[in-house]
Amino acid sequence: xxxxxxxxxxERESQQYWIEQxxxxxxxxPGKPKYYCLSMFPYPSGKLHMGHVRNYTIGDALSRxxxxxxxxxxxxxxxxxxxxxxxxxxxxxxxxPAQWTYDNIAYMKKQLVSLGFAIDWERELATCKPDYYRWNxxxxxxxxxxxxxxKKTGTDNWxxxxxxxxxxxxxxxxxxxxxxxxxxxxxxxxxxxxxxRYADELLAALDTLPGWPExxxxxxxxxxxxxxxxxxxxxxALDGRDDRLWAFTTRxxxxxxxxxxxxxxxxxxxxxxxxxNPQLAAFVDECQRGSVMEADLxxxxxxxxxxxxxxxxPLTRERIEVWVGNxxxxxxxxxxxxGVPGHDExxxxxxxxxRLAIKPVVDVKAKPYSTDAWQPWYAEHGxxxxxxxxxxxxxxxxxxxxxxxxxxxxxGEKQIMWRLRDWGISRxxxxxxxxxxxxxxxxxDVPVPDAQLPVVLPEDCVPDGSGNPLAKRADFVNCTCxxxxxxxxxxxxxxxxxxxxxxxxxxYACADQNNAMVDKRVAYWLPVDQYIGGIxxxxxxxxxxxxxxxxxxxxxxxxxxxxxxxxxxxxxxxNKIYFRKNNDGRITYYNPTEVxxxxxxxxxxxxxxxxxxxxxxxxxxxxxxxxAASTLKTDGQPVESGGIGxxxxxxxxxxxxxxLIEEYGADTARLFMMFASPPEQxxxxxxxxxxxxxxxxxxxxxxxxxxxxxxxxRDSSVRVNDWAKEDGRLRASRGEMHKILQQANFxxxxxxxxxxxxxxxxxxxxxxxxxxxxxxxxANLPLQSFLNPKFQLMNESVGILLRILSxxxxxxxxALWKELGFETQYGEILTAEWPEVDQAALIQDEIxxxxxxxxxxxxxxxVAKDADRAEIEQLAMQNANVQKHIGGQP
RNA sequence: GCCGGGAUGGCGGAAUUGGUAGACGCACGGGACUCAAAAUCCCGCGCCAGCAAUGGUGUGGGGGUUCGAUUCCCCCUCCCGGCACCA
Numbered sequence: 001x002x003x004x005x006x007x008x009x010x011e012r013e014s015q016q017y018w019i020e021q022x023x024x025x026x027x028x029x030p031g032k033p034k035y036y037c038l039s040m041f042p043y044p045s046g047k048l049h050m051g052h053v054r055n056y057t058i059g060d061a062l063s064r065x066x067x068x069x070x071x072x073x074x075x076x077x078x079x080x081x082x083x084x085x086x087x088x089x090x091x092x093x094x095x096x097p098a099q100w101t102y103d104n105i106a107y108m109k110k111q112l113v114s115l116g117f118a119i120d121w122e123r124e125l126a127t128c129k130p131d132y133y134r135w136n137x138x139x140x141x142x143x144x145x146x147x148x149x150x151k152k153t154g155t156d157n158w159x160x161x162x163x164x165x166x167x168x169x170x171x172x173x174x175x176x177x178x179x180x181x182x183x184x185x186x187x188x189x190x191x192x193x194x195x196x197r198y199a200d201e202l203l204a205a206l207d208t209l210p211g212w213p214e215x216x217x218x219x220x221x222x223x224x225x226x227x228x229x230x231x232x233x234x235x236x237a238l239d240g241r242d243d244r245l246w247a248f249t250t251r252x253x254x255x256x257x258x259x260x261x262x263x264x265x266x267x268x269x270x271x272x273x274x275x276x277n278p279q280l281a282a283f284v285d286e287c288q289r290g291s292v293m294e295a296d297l298x299x300x301x302x303x304x305x306x307x308x309x310x311x312x313x314p315l316t317r318e319r320i321e322v323w324v325g326n327x328x329x330x331x332x333x334x335x336x337x338x339g340v341p342g343h344d345e346x347x348x349x350x351x352x353x354x355r356l357a358i359k360p361v362v363d364v365k366a367k368p369y370s371t372d373a374w375q376p377w378y379a380e381h382g383x384x385x386x387x388x389x390x391x392x393x394x395x396x397x398x399x400x401x402x403x404x405x406x407x408x409x410x411x412g413e414k415q416i417m418w419r420l421r422d423w424g425i426s427r428x429x430x431x432x433x434x435x436x437x438x439x440x441x442x443x444x445d446v447p448v449p450d451a452q453l454p455v456v457l458p459e460d461c462v463p464d465g466s467g468n469p470l471a472k473r474a475d476f477v478n479c480t481c482x483x484x485x486x487x488x489x490x491x492x493x494x495x496x497x498x499x500x501x502x503x504x505x506x507x508y509a510c511a512d513q514n515n516a517m518v519d520k521r522v523a524y525w526l527p528v529d530q531y532i533g534g535i536x537x538x539x540x541x542x543x544x545x546x547x548x549x550x551x552x553x554x555x556x557x558x559x560x561x562x563x564x565x566x567x568x569x570x571x572x573x574x575n576k577i578y579f580r581k582n583n584d585g586r587i588t589y590y591n592p593t594e595v596x597x598x599x600x601x602x603x604x605x606x607x608x609x610x611x612x613x614x615x616x617x618x619x620x621x622x623x624x625x626x627x628a629a630s631t632l633k634t635d636g637q638p639v640e641s642g643g644i645g646x647x648x649x650x651x652x653x654x655x656x657x658x659x660l661i662e663e664y665g666a667d668t669a670r671l672f673m674m675f676a677s678p679p680e681q682x683x684x685x686x687x688x689x690x691x692x693x694x695x696x697x698x699x700x701x702x703x704x705x706x707x708x709x710x711x712x713x714r715d716s717s718v719r720v721n722d723w724a725k726e727d728g729r730l731r732a733s734r735g736e737m738h739k740i741l742q743q744a745n746f747x748x749x750x751x752x753x754x755x756x757x758x759x760x761x762x763x764x765x766x767x768x769x770x771x772x773x774x775x776x777x778x779a780n781l782p783l784q785s786f787l788n789p790k791f792q793l794m795n796e797s798v799g800i801l802l803r804i805l806s807x808x809x810x811x812x813x814x815a816l817w818k819e820l821g822f823e824t825q826y827g828e829i830l831t832a833e834w835p836e837v838d839q840a841a842l843i844q845d846e847i848x849x850x851x852x853x854x855x856x857x858x859x860x861x862x863v864a865k866d867a868d869r870a871e872i873e874q875l876a877m878q879n880a881n882v883q884k885h886i887g888g889q890p
Numbered sequence: 891g892c893c894g895g896g897a898u899g900g901c902g903g904a905a906u907u908g909g910u911a912g913a914c915g916c917a918c919g920g921g922a923c924u925c926a927a928a929a930u931c932c933c934g935c936g937c938c939a940g941c942a943a944u945g946g947u948g949u950g951g952g953g954g955u956u957c958g959a960u961u962c963c964c965c966c967u968c969c970c971g972g973c974a975c976c977a
Contacts, residue, residue, distance in 0.1 A: 043977050084976065156975070167975040219894050219972075294973050298891040327891095331974090346891095420974095427975065497977070536971055538894075571895090572971065644969085650976060675915070676902060682895080682970055689902060689916050696915080702930090746906065755904070758914040765914090850910045855958025857910055881944095 001708060001819040005701035007665025010815040015116055017814070023830055024118045026074035028524045035071035036525045037063040038505055038564075040533030040541075041078045044104035045085055048111045049647045049654035050673065050685055051534065051573040057670045057808070058570060058679050058753065059532045060117045064807035065748055067118070068834045074525055076508035077112065077119045079105050081128035082432045082497045084167055085649050087463045097431040098459035101128060111658065115666045116810050118830075123511045127500035132507065133433040134454030135517040136499050139548075141436060141447050142555050148194045151445070154424045155266070155292050155330070158186035164467050165428040169650060172587060174290045178465055180584055185288045187266070190426035190493070191435060195547045199224055199418045202546055211566030213680070216538045223539050225419025230403050231334070232412030234261060234311035234320060238272065245269060245311050245322065248333035248417050251343060252406075253398035256387035257361035259351065260339040261311060262304060262325035267335045270324045273307045280307055280324065287326045294329075302327045302350055314411040315402070325350065331421055348374045361386045423544065425496040430461055430469045432494030440481035440488040449482050455490070468492050501541055502548040505531075505563060518557050531564040534572060535680075536646065542567070568751055571682040575653040577642035578630060589642075589652035596633050644684060655685055667809040668694040674808050675757040696761055697812055700805075703764060704798065704816050711798045711820050713791035720789045723841065729771045730789055731841075736766050737797045738841040744804045745837065753808060760805045767797055799826065800835040851876050853885040 002009075018024060039059035042052055063075040079101075086097035093100070105126060112119065125132055143149040157166040159176035165186075170177045195202075203224045206217045230252035233244035245261060263270050265287030274281035283305040290296065304325040311320050327346065328337055341351030342360040351358050358371045363382040367375070381395040390398050399414075406412030426435065434455040436448035448455055458476055461469040470476055470492040481488035506518055509525040533541075542564070549563040578590045630639050647654040660669045672693035677683045704711060723731055744759040770793070773786055799822055806813035806829050817829040826832040844865055849872065851859040859881045863872055876882060 040977095045977090080977070165975080169976045171975095215894055222893050223973085225893095292975085295891075298973085300891090423974080429975085496975075498974095501977085534971090534977095535895080536977080539972060540974065541977080574970070646971080648976075678903085680895095681903090683902085684970095686902075686916095692915050692917095699930095743906090750906080754902090755914080758904075761914055848910090852909070852958070855909080855956085860910070 001705055003702075003705040005698045005812070007667060007697070007811070011114075011116060011666050011811040014811045014814040015113065018116075018118070024075065024120050025122060026072070026076075026120045028521055029072050030524070032072040033070070034074065034525060035063070035066040035530070036074045036528045037066065037530045038076065038508070038528045038532070040531075040537065041080050041501070041504060042108065043080045043083055043085070043649075044101055044108055045649040045654075046104050046107070047654070047656045047658065048108055049573070050575075050657060051570075051647050051654075053115065053657045053669060054573055054673045054679075054683070055532060055534065055570050056112065056115065056117055057673050058568065058751070059530075060670075060810075061674065061753055061756075061807040062530055062532070062751065063118050064810060064830070065834075067830060068803065068806070068832060073118075074123075074508070075117070075119050076123040076511075077117070077121065078123075078125040078504060078508065079127065080497065080501050080504075081105065081126045082133075082494075082500055084169070084429070084431075086431045087429065090461075090463050091465050094462055096460050096462050098128065101126075101431075111661075114661055115657075115670065118810070123508045125504065125507055125511050127433075127497070127504065128431070128457075130454045130456050131514060132504075133457075133500065135503075135507070136433045136495060137436040137448070137453050137455060138450065138517060139503075139552070139555075140495070140499075141450070143193065143551060144447055146555075148197070148551060149191055149425075150194065151189055151191055153187045154190040154192070154426070155185050155187055156428070157292055158184045160184060162466050164465065168291065168293050171291050171293075174296075177586060180586065182289060183291065185290075185292055188428075190424050192422040192424050193547075195423045195544075196418055196420055198547055198550050199226070199420050201550060202420075202543065205546070205562060209562060209565075209567075212564075213567060213569055216535075216542065216567060216569055219538050220543055223420065223543065227417050227419070229415060229417055230399065230406065230412055231415040231417075232314055232338070232406050234314060234338075235411065236309070236311040238269075238309075244411070245336055246334040247336040247338045248415065249338055250417075251340065252402045252412075253381075253384060253390075253393070253395050254340040254343045254361050255313075255315065255338070255402050256384070256390065257340045257342045257359045258313060258320060258338045259341060259357040259359055260321050260323055262323045262328050262337050262339055262347075262350070264328040264330035264335040265324055265326065266330040267324075267328075269309075269322065269336075270307070273309050273322075273324075277307065280305055283324060287324070297327065297329065300326065302346065302353070304350060304354060306354075314406055314409065323350075323354075332419065333417055342371075343378055345374055345379060348378070359386065423496075423498075423547075425499055426493040427496055428468050428492075429494055430457075430463050432497060433457070433499065434470075435491045435493050435495060437491040438479055438481055438488045439491060440484060440486060442486060443481055443483040443488075445491075446481055446483050446488070452482065457494070470494070498541060498544050502544045503552065505545070506549075506552070506558065518552075522558055526558065526560055527562060528564045530566045530568065532568045532570060532679075535569040536572065538569060569680060571677070571680050572646045573683050573685055574644045575647050575655060575685040577645050577651050577653050578632075578639045579642050580632075580639050589650070590632055590639055591652050591654075593655070594633055595639055596631050597629070647685070660687070660690065664690060664694045665697075665811070667697055667811050671697065671757060671809050674753040676754065678752050678754050696764070697809065700760075700764055700801075701812065701816070703767060704820060707794060708820065710791045711794050713788075713795055720792055723789075726789045727771070727786060728845070730786075730793055732844075733766060733770055734793050734796075734838075735841050735844060737763060737793070737800065738837050740766065741800050741804065741835060742837045742842070748804075748807075756804065757808060760801060760808075763797065763801045763804075767794065767801070770794065802829065803832055803835050806830075849876075851879055851882050853882060856885070858882050858885050 037059055039055050059075060063073050067073045081101050086101050089095065089100045090097045127133060140149060157171050159166050159179055159181055161179035161181040162176065166176055171183050174183055175181060176183055203221060203226055206221055227250050229248055229250035231246060231248045233246050235244050265284045270284055274284045304323045307322045307324060309322045311322055313320055328335060339347045341347040341356060341358040343362055360369055361384060363385045364377050364380055365382055367377045384390040384393050384398045390401055393401060403414045434457050436453060436455045438446045438448060440446050458473060463469045477489050477492060479488055479490050505528050506522055506526060509522040510519045513519045545563050549560055552558045553560055576592045578592060578595045580588050582588060630641055631637060632639050645651055657669050672690045675693055720726060723734060740759050740763045744756050747755045770790060802813045802817050814829055817823060846862045847865055848860055848862050850857065859879045861875055863875060
């Protein structure tokens with residue numbers, strides 16, 4: 001064999017071998033246990049980044065590990081190919097999104113292949129292809145028939161200059177990212193999927209997912225947000241009509257403490273009242289500006305304006321003034337809240353600010369109550385006070401009594417409220433699945449008949465930032481009404497790209513099926529046994545996928561309640577963010593590789609390197625590198641630091657693994673990523689340590705090359721059958737090997753690959769430290785009596801080492817496995833039996849014991865493995881250091 | 891703001907059920923080899939005191955439970971992810 005490790009040659013050769021052998025083609029094999037291992041498919045942004053390498057190496061290691069454990073493994077790959085960045089690239093480069101996307105896919109596929117992932121490429125799919133998205137359209141129509149898709153108005157960001165809808169990401173500090181114009185909220189008709197109808201099941205079924213991380217289940221449960229309360233009405237009369245203002249509350253027990261009502265600016269009552277009140281109209285207008293994001297709404301200053309209009313308290317008929325509040329969410333409940341400043345923090349602040357009455361109506365258990373300042377205990381449950389007939393009632397009793405009294409008047413009832421909102425899927429964007437509807441002047445919105453699917457998206461549009469380019473395509477828009485045959489217009493909105501990713505895992509099972517969305521192969525492969533992807537998808541993508549699975553089940557397409565049995569949420573790979581604010585207010589992001597960091601002058605130089613870090617840590621912006629100056633390499637001018645964040649296209653802080661692969665090879669890139677940290681942990685990018693990973697692989701190769709003939713040793717005539725009779729030093733070494741194997745097995749089971757890599761390093765260290773004696777212990781025996789067992793141990797250990805490493809570094813282990821003849825011993829490494837721990841080898845002659853006095857370490861000692869308790873205690877008491885420290889004890 | 895997570899040497903991290911904190915690796919220091927460099931190998935490496943033996947101290951900060959806490963409980967700080975049109 002070659003005596004030098006040549007990663008590029010062996011990686012080319014092993015990848016070639018896998019392709020020729022079609023090693024990773026998955027075939028439905030009834031009776032064999034299947035393992036569907038799926039990593040979240042990438043958005044084809046241009047190049048892979050380190051987050052991808054991390055994600056797909058984890059998935060690949062699990063796939064390869066399970067293949068060796070005897071499973072029939074499916075590991076597919078595809079492309080989440082619709083989306084906004086393609087349109088941005090189109091604007092920047094005047095290239096159609098389709099071309100940009102397909103070019104990226106070709107490049108990134110090459111990168112994935114060069115990393116040696118065990119993917120069945122025959123099942124590859126891209127969501128931007130008609131043979132995929134036609135089934136989005138098909139299911140959309142089925143859902144429309146069932147009433148699971150409906151139309152209503154929704155709010156979006158409107159850029160008045162470009163006359164276009166913007167994504168939240170394109171709104172920066174309330175302004176359009178390209179125009180700098182103040183963004184307005186706009187209400188437009190959109191299609192919604194009725195995910196709230198599944199809220200109950202989506203919540204309850206979380207308990208059926210033991211293979212999901214608790215944190216993800218908690219996040220989903222909180223997102224769905226089931227709360228039990230009372231929906232109640234404040235009656236009023238307006239325009240000669242009796243009407244009611246509805247509001248939901250979980251604190252009906254505080255109803256007697258209501259001192260105002262607040263409604264959202266979008267509330268119809270606000271719109272009506274603003275008609276006669278220019279000041280209110282201006283305020284409603286002001287509320288309509290700015291971002292639609294909840295994070296912005298929740299952090300902005302709480303403002304309100306009295307309407308001068310009064311509603312009646314549902315029980316006391318007391319007059320309650322209606323306010324418009326910018327903090328009231330139109331999307332939650334009825335877009336109105338009853339204001340109880342006495343026991344709700346937000347209402348309290350609002351009341352203080354606008355000098356509204358604060359009326360405590362709950363006994364806060366002897367803790368002080370003052371209307372001067374909010375205290376957390378004001379919101380606690382307690383007996384009603386100041387509440388007339390309800391005085392003295394505890395929370396549950398009060399809610400029940402008040403709900404009953406409201407019900408008697410027809411002004412309210414107990415209700416379950418969900419935080420979850422229906423899923424608006426309409427996007428006023430080009431690069432997505434066309435919504436299959438036709439607008440006819442005579443027939444209204446008409447679904448496109450199945451026979452006319454797919455509604456194909458033209459692939460040659462080049463968006464320019466103003467409006468939806470589809471609307472400008474007469475050849476797309478103009479059509480005939482499927483119902484009446486008269487000229488009509490196609491819907492130009494496309495679907496949210498989350499629709500595409502909500503069911504792709506199903507399609508991999510039958511990617512070549514052109515006559516149906518799914519076929520019987522789905523029943524074989526699904527559910528996904530192991531899903532791997534970033535923690536950022538903990539809520540939306542995973543919730544939408546669960547929803548679609550249940551919809552497909554109820555439409556009779558699959559027999560499946562949940563799509564993903566086990567979930568591993570990978571931690572984000574972070575990198576520094578650098579940017580400049582241009583004169584026109586736009587922001588340019590610079591890749592950290594383009595930025596030079598020069599250490600600051602002054603104090604830093606005098607305090608030494610260990611303090612520099614601390615100094616940067618307390619910088620005014622909280623950003624790393626604020627003491628040091630960051631400048632752009634190309635022009636030497638300063639750039640601003642945006643702290644650290646997820647590697648992404650939009651922040652331009654991704655690191656392309658290509659240079660790593662080219663310099664060190666794929667195995668080093670994979671090993672380095674796995675060794676850097678456990679999979680679920682956030683990881684700040686740094687390439688220090690790459691050398692170490694590469695050095696280990698080189699050492700592994702060198703060791704095998706140097707000891708080739710010894711490792712090959714397996715003369716069955718002198719084979720050791722009873723290790724207990726062999727040299728103690730060899731037995732100890734063998735015990736160490738099996739202990740390390742046990743650790744690696746444990747770590748594979750818990751998917752902690754950094755310590756698997758560490759186990760491999762320990763094993764090589766142990767191999768290199770095997771006793772080197774060249775003379776037999778017993779002079780009467782030939783040298784062989786020591787060397788035979790030693791060589792056999794080397795053969796056994798290297799065989800174990802290559803197998804435990806192969807899921808992580810498949811190329812070098814593939815090559816060494818062949819070179820050292822293990823193939824004839826165990827078969828191909830891809831399917832070689834996983835090594836098992838020899839429990840007998842783990843038994844040690846002596847055990848090390850640690851001596852603690854009052855929990856503090858005071859010494860250690862070695863005892864025979866069969867020493868009894870009395871013997872051990874006696875020895876421990878003899879220890880001088882122990883004596884010293886128990887001397888003063890009573 | 892709300893929801894979820896995190897913080898351990900100069901750095902990435904390990905510690906499986908509350909029981910030797912710092913495995914493994916990086917960086918660094920010293921040595922061997924070399925004309926020299928690289929590569930490789932050997933030794934050292936939390937902090938403070940000490941020649942050493944050893945002692946003290948130490949897992950973001952503060953408090954608590956325990957014979958014993960990185961691990962369990964309470965409070966706080968900072969960082970990361972999500973917040974429904976980035977994917």
